Amino acid sequence: MTAFDSVTVIGAGAWGTALATVAARAGRNVTLWARNAEHATRIAATRDNPRLPGVRIAPEIVVTSDLALAARADVLLIATPAQHLRGAVNLLASRIAKPVPVVACAKGIEHGTHKFMTEVIAEAAPGAQPAILSGPSFADDVARRLPTAVTLAAKEEALASGLVQALGSATFRPYHSTDIRGVEIGGAAKNVLAIAVGIAVGRKLGASAQAALTTRGFAELTRLGRALGARSETLTGLSGLGDLILTCSSPQSRNFALGLALGRGENPPAGKLAEGESTAPVLIELAASQNIEMPVSEAVASILSGRSTIDAAISGLLTRPFKAEE
Numbered sequence: 001m002t003a004f005d006s007v008t009v010i011g012a013g014a015w016g017t018a019l020a021t022v023a024a025r026a027g028r029n030v031t032l033w034a035r036n037a038e039h040a041t042r043i044a045a046t047r048d049n050p051r052l053p054g055v056r057i058a059p060e061i062v063v064t065s066d067l068a069l070a071a072r073a074d075v076l077l078i079a080t081p082a083q084h085l086r087g088a089v090n091l092l093a094s095r096i097a098k099p100v101p102v103v104a105c106a107k108g109i110e111h112g113t114h115k116f117m118t119e120v121i122a123e124a125a126p127g128a129q130p131a132i133l134s135g136p137s138f139a140d141d142v143a144r145r146l147p148t149a150v151t152l153a154a155k156e157e158a159l160a161s162g163l164v165q166a167l168g169s170a171t172f173r174p175y176h177s178t179d180i181r182g183v184e185i186g187g188a189a190k191n192v193l194a195i196a197v198g199i200a201v202g203r204k205l206g207a208s209a210q211a212a213l214t215t216r217g218f219a220e221l222t223r224l225g226r227a228l229g230a231r232s233e234t235l236t237g238l239s240g241l242g243d244l245i246l247t248c249s250s251p252q253s254r255n256f257a258l259g260l261a262l263g264r265g266e267n268p269p270a271g272k273l274a275e276g277e278s279t280a281p282v283l284i285e286l287a288a289s290q291n292i293e294m295p296v297s298e299a300v301a302s303i304l305s306g307r308s309t310i311d312a313a314i315s316g317l318l319t320r321p322f323k324a325e326e
């Protein structure tokens with residue numbers, strides 16, 4: 001039994017499509033909303049989405065660009081890129097009649113405002129109950145029913161647990177939490193750190209450097225998390241360390257793949273969303289506002305903005321003063 005019979009996923013990209021399949025697998029009535037009417041019609045007809053090729057979209061999933069229809073669900077999952085989440089929620093806000101859970105499935109921090117995804121939801125749709133879903137989960141793995149586990153956080157434990165019941169299955173295992181901020185920090189920061197590790201691997205710095213950079217990246221993610229009130233079990237959990245390990249170790253990650261290309265001196269993969277690129281500058285602004293040192297993230301932001309070459313950034317990291325491990 002669940003209080004959430006119907007689920008709408010906003011954003012028909014790779015992740016939105018995977019989440020729609022997950023919700024259908026859990027027995028929900030699912031609507032997948034695409035902003036482009038032609039895309040929606042094509043996906044509905046072919047049951048295939050070029051953004052997640054090779055995954056058959058079950059016939060019972062309604063694919064539409066009709067926002068009024070999409071908004072009529074017990075739960076809304078927002079799976080747009082982070083910088084477009086506010087726009088998507090703005091469109092929905094006037095159509096949200098009851099206090100419906102709106103679950104951020106994007107990983108990032110909003111430019112300009114430094115707001116996390118659930119803060120954006122709370123601002124754009126004051127009638128909503130914001131929640132966040134994040135963790136080590138490639139869309140392709142999730143859609144292909146490979147076992148995955150994520151964290152799902154909401155302010156009220158009962159809501160987080162209810163959402164887990166509505167979306168969970170044997171092959172998609174959400175763990176509930178009330179540490180919204182901890183979950184959001186892990187998802188945002190790990191993408192930036194994965195670019196750094198990808199660069200190191202692309203530069204052939206070796207497996208030891210890969211492990212060291214991932215670990216020191218985790219140290220700075222933890223520093224920021226603690227400063228912003230995250231719980232340590234969240235930072236070492238699925239949405240923190242878990243997602244960092246996944247993203248910093250696999251070329252299947254678009255962020256890692258971007259770093260890999262940069263490190264090799266190649267052109268970045270075209271048309272692939274790498275959220276770390278957008279998150280890097282805002283992450284270091286946020287860290288600076290809290291007096292938190294994030295040298296690895298700063299190096300990524302400097303490289304991406306052209307303020308530093310890759311070799312200068314690597315040399316800068318390697319010549320930092322020795323200090324106690326913390």
Ligand SMILES: NC(=O)C1=CN([C@@H]2O[C@H](COP(=O)(O)OP(=O)(O)OC[C@H]3O[C@@H](n4cnc5c(N)ncnc54)[C@H](OP(=O)(O)O)[C@@H]3O)[C@@H](O)[C@H]2O)C=CC1
Nearest residue numbers: 011012013014015035080081082084088106107138139273
């Ligand atoms: N892919 C993955 O494995 C995972 C991704 N995520 C996160 O999910 C988010 C989305 O990533 P992903 O699906 O992979 O990206 P994709 O590039 O595959 O798709 C993004 C989708 O968002 C749509 N979109 C863009 N702007 C808007 C808008 N304003 N309103 C509605 N839809 C919009 C795009 O529409 P259009 O097709 O019209 O351009 C596109 O379908 C990111 O934050 C990512 O970090 C999280 C976990 C796993």
Ligand SMILES: O=C(CO)COP(=O)(O)O
Nearest residue numbers: 135136137138253254255
């Ligand atoms: O967030 C993800 C896995 O948890 C997907 O990672 P990428 O966006 O780097 O592909």
